Amino acid sequence: MSENKTILIVDDDEDIRQYLQTILEKNSFSTLMASNGEEAMIKAESQKVDLILTDVKMPKLSGIELNEWCEENYQTFIILMTSYEEILETKEAHDIGLSHFITKPLIEFDLLRVVNSVINNEGFSEIEQEQLAKNYTPVLLSDLDKSINIPFPLFVKLSSVKYVKIAHESSHIDPDRIKKYQDKNINSFYMKRSDFKRYSELHHANAMSSKGKIDNESRQRLLLKSNQLLLKDIYHNEIVEESFDDAKKIFESTMQVITNKPSITTLLDYFNSLNDKFFAHMLGVGVYSLMLAKCLEWHSEQTLFYLSVGGTFHDLGKKGMNKDLIIKHEDDMTEEEYKIFRDHPINGNEILDKLNILPLEVTDIVIQHHENWDGSGYPLKLKKDQIYPLALVVHIIDLFVHQVVSDGVHPAVSPVEAVLTIEAKYKGQFDPTHLKALKNMISR
Secondary structure (H helix, E strand, C coil): CCCCCEEEEECCCHHHHHHHHHHHHHCCCEEEEECCHHHHHHHHHHCCCCEEEEECCCCCCCHHHHHHHHHHHCCCEEEEEECHHHHHHHHHHHHCCCCCEEECCCCHHHHHHHHHHHHCCCCCCHHHHHHHHHCEEEEEHHHCCCCCCECCCEEEEEECCEEEEEECCCECCCHHHHHHHHHCCCCEEEEEHHHHHHHHHHHHHHHHHHCCHHHHHHHHHHHHHHHHHHHHHHCCCCECHHHHHHHHHHHHHHHHHHCCCHHHHHHHHHHHHHCHHHHHHHHHHHHHHHHHHHHCCCCCHHHHHHHHHHHHCCCHHHCCCCHHHHCCCHHHCCHHHHHHHCCHHHHHHHHHHHHCCCCHHHHHHHHHCCCCCCCCCCCCCCCHHHCCHHHHHHHHHHHHHHHHCCCCCCCCCCHHHHHHHHHHHCCCCCCHHHHHHHHHCECC
């Protein structure tokens, strides 16, 4: 397909133009060259061009402006050459419709793969799109280890199936630039799933060697406590053991990652100090939300990460409330106490906004985890598809865990009894498919 195809190379760096020309012509493409966007416009108007390969930042006319001109005047494919320093421009380009990117420094294999894909108009089927999303794992910018060169490529997510490499292996992480990205609501980079485990191990080893003894002791104490509660207070023998173990492993991995952030460890330590039963409830919602997600056949590592964190911190907004109110069951509250209690989703949203270290998806879970399927919930009165799907999962699991994990006042009931109560007493408040999946969590 490369024969008779002409590619216009646009870059103000002559060495890059020559390098690209050599690779493309060696692979049977014809090439034209321009040193800026204005020159590219003239050449595109005077000669047949099948594809434009352009830099982002150039004198006279940028790559984004060149793309806008092409959309209005000259219908052809454009590939934007971008870099780690140009993530904001890359996101802007995607938002206005440009969908093909390649990362500098340019590698011949990657270049030819992208060029041939665009020239041949190769897209993804729905199954391929789902599989593609499963291949990537989010890494919070706030948790990215700036003290080491990341030995794996980093990606930025532009859409559910569009991940663009923005840094090659061993790239230096500039804290000032990361702050700039966070200011523009870019809160996560992505790694290939196969790289994430090795990065976590490297990050953890680095944290262990650099953090003070007190921070490390606090973190290890929390991790040990959570593991003990999962085994002692949260697991029930009516629950499918294999599914619980799988969810527990994912949950523990998430805890290992997020507790590397001192502010997260401080929050967990605060709730841990209040009451073992309340802390067990938090952890229980986190791990059982993962189980329900698996029953719903949600396998994306990104989704499971959001559920694990959002499930654990769903009641974050209770922080600062009277301790007796925090651990009190809704059915035992006075009318005045219940009014205060109902504010906790909004309070949690405000706390997360101030922290600005967790993904927006976690915030959506926290503020919406009391919204009902029939619109009778709070605080936003959302219903059905208006509610964030992960918040619906946490909502039904929150109620389930309230019943199967004792709060120290009300005895725990069996999972079967809990599901029957939810089905009879709270009908209409949950997505029917979630209730069906909840039943599948229980061993027969």
